[in-house]
Amino acid sequence: MSKISKVAIVGGTHGNEFSGIYLIKKWQQQPQLLARASLQVETVFANPKAHAENKRYIDADLNRQFSAQSLADYDLANYEQSRAKALHQQLGPKANPNMDLVIDLHNTTSNMGPTLILLEQTPFYKQLAAYVKMQMPEAVIFLEEAEDDMAQHRFLASCGKYGVLIEVGPQPQSALRQDILEQMERMTGYILDFVDLYNQQAVPELPKLLEAFLYLDTITLPMDEQGERLAMVHQHVQDNDFKPLNPGEPLFRTFNGEDIYYEGNKTVYPAFINEAAYYDNNLAMSFLDKVYIEVN
């Protein structure tokens, strides 16, 4: 087992997600709050220009620019594509990263509570998730689609040897809620605690099985041929992130007042329901499966 010595905590990857941005500012004033015996922790403000303009991004979503292919393509030169290359130098490179762990802080307008998003399902990640869940039972564990090759992962957190996202909501864009900020701060603290215990080979006994949600698919709003939306997320689904959606239950409500039903053949667990940031692409929600993973 190699130690996880260098940790980067990244805020403001999306410029209008305020919890991470204000936590970074707070921790820069009070670095002792991040101090753990076996770790070096640094803070990174990923997209200050987008934050200054109070927007998610200037030219393109920063958190989709980190595939090895994009990072190697110097014709991709807009602000976020350039910023990604700079951050990859700072946190990566993926082949031999400066950072052992990258914690990327995000907010959602969806009712997802404090969610820990894992990029892979190796033993380190599973133990980390089990520890966080043990300390913070309200935490939700979200498993990203498995990538055969992490080098091609598009997320900022994939720059580190390990990478996780903390995604906390509901919080409107450009607003700062005390409850959401405190959930993010607590989850970040538990992650640092775990890594310190892991380095000292002092991880406590963890539950053997962990409930988690595995990403399946992303669902689009119903549209007409001119690209106009025909419907909105149904109130039967709204705010029910990580709750079961069964075949035959209402999914959308058209502007004519008709219901559109979920026609799949298995129960799914939606998340990022009606996320405001996904309105550019008319995404309605993600579907996930509920799974139990073995912690070993």
Add this chain to the structure above:
Amino acid sequence: MSKISKVAIVGGTHGNEFSGIYLIKKWQQQPQLLARASLQVETVFANPKAHAENKRYIDADLNRQFSAQSLADYDLANYEQSRAKALHQQLGPKANPNMDLVIDLHNTTSNMGPTLILLEQTPFYKQLAAYVKMQMPEAVIFLEEAEDDMAQHRFLASCGKYGVLIEVGPQPQSALRQDILEQMERMTGYILDFVDLYNQQAVPELPKLLEAFLYLDTITLPMDEQGERLAMVHQHVQDNDFKPLNPGEPLFRTFNGEDIYYEGNKTVYPAFINEAAYYDNNLAMSFLDKVYIEVN
């Protein structure tokens, strides 16, 4: 009594407040939903350019550009200042308006429910508010600061002979919630119903006293000398729009974890608590007084 014959329903005065924008689109497809015997109703999309860019505004807040002084100043030539002059031609002019009533549709990220904002407190407004409250007990009546001279009012709705705002939340910017859209649609319908009854001198018996909230003041977040925020809205206040805030109760939480208390000498009723759109100016909330007005 002169009839109220021409009504304009305005959506998208702020480009990222989606309920009004989608209702306008819906009503343009289904104009029969707005039809009332004694009325001509038209729909207006106030700031389509800001909506296309998914922003509140391009250059300046459109809903602050309608004072007689600004409208007469042709050096004020940015997008919203120009758009205001065009809308004033269409809906006004204030001295002799084309529109007898302007209904301006807004969303807030604050937990204000369906709120009817009145620009004045003349008998027509009070009867209208009492009728809406009778049909929709969850509605909140919000009284704008009295202006000596409506000509100097900065709101778009002041272009009409009468003007009201419908303000419904909580809804994140750039998202569309079914519950919020339906509340806005119902309140708009009750206003049209009332105006039709008023024209026909068939207004039913109304309650004699009406609970309302009178605007007092706007409160700023605590800031340091460099213009950095020192605190956020306290969770004791968050989401408690129109609930009493008593002297000595917590108002802000600093990033150092300290509480700042409300030091006024009377109970107030906050609204627009932690509204995301007011983050540009670091506004925390408005304070209102709870009053009972006589309906006559």
